[in-house]
Amino acid sequence: MMKSSLSAALRPLTLVALTAVLGACASAPTQYYTLAASDNPTVQGAARFGINVHDVTVPDAVDKAQLMIRQSGDSSAVVPLNGSRWAGSLQDEIQKTLSANLVSRLGAINIQGITGNEQKLPVWLVQTTFHRFDMILNKAAVLDATWRVNPVRMGSRSARVCQTRIQVPAAGGVDALVKSQSQAISLLSDVIAGAIDGHTQVQAGNVAQVQSLGCHSG
Template identity: 30%
Template structure:
């Protein structure tokens, strides 16, 4: 009798575990998107401008470097949502949309996202440290960033700024927060484009990682 009871209990336990596994909530995946209107092109489409812009490095804090969507619930507390995730890497998605936005705003296809195998002479390089890119308890999407524009050789900072962008989510759903984050990225893109339009070109003769004058100088010093 004892053996029969034990076997029956084990069967019930296994059935319960199997049933519990069947009701696991499926994950939902999200991507950022460009929210610029299709008609929003370069405000000053000068043919000879045709800017070539490099993007990167762009650094994210470690707490955002994860597949789960992160929201802030208090100053020192985060919520990591296991069932609402980025469709890929947040950093890659961020760079993809930023490059798409800048290409549209500046009227150019010469946007290079680092690291990249394709190389061409650049006029400027945009670098950034993302400090916040998250939802807040009051329903805002907040994007705080320190960023700058460097010359083609990355030897001189032409613009240095720190900005905070906010956008109200339409509702409490994660997809609404992702849409609001996309809107903050569009506003950031507009600010970058405005700065780039007002700067004189600094285009390098070769790839920006190998400025010829500096390389020749180093060779001369070795001799």
């Protein structure tokens, strides 16, 4: 009898505690993140060609509104952070950031979706397929991407297909992890820009790892 009475007395307290937890979760503000670099230097001079990042593909497991986080590098599971979301779709975030980075590095014009200019201006078409877009909490951001640059009205220039793997260490917290992923996209932009102009250098620093997994023409 005493046990039954005690359970009945605790039940309202349990409901109150659960309501308080749910209320705290509901009131926590959602954080929105972007991959865009905060400092994107612009190359001076008249543009000689256009850039069209017209195709970006990411793995279905991470193509969500929420940030999808791995707890460890060898974990196959990704966990959504419901209070941390991308400012736009992940594909759009990558596409816009790659476009802005390449335009700034090459002094080009972003003509994505502007078909009129494509009929007159020499253009580099850029396609990117991400095999990995991993955000490993308190450890690193990892990219593994196959990319293709295809010259249009560029004379003797030929298309090139390459695969690049990039890993950037990340400090603790979600903000630092997104910053590392943004840096990884920036490094990928360096690699692609170098394939186009032949002299852009990869600014990897001492900690980021940039690995070429092979290239060929075509």
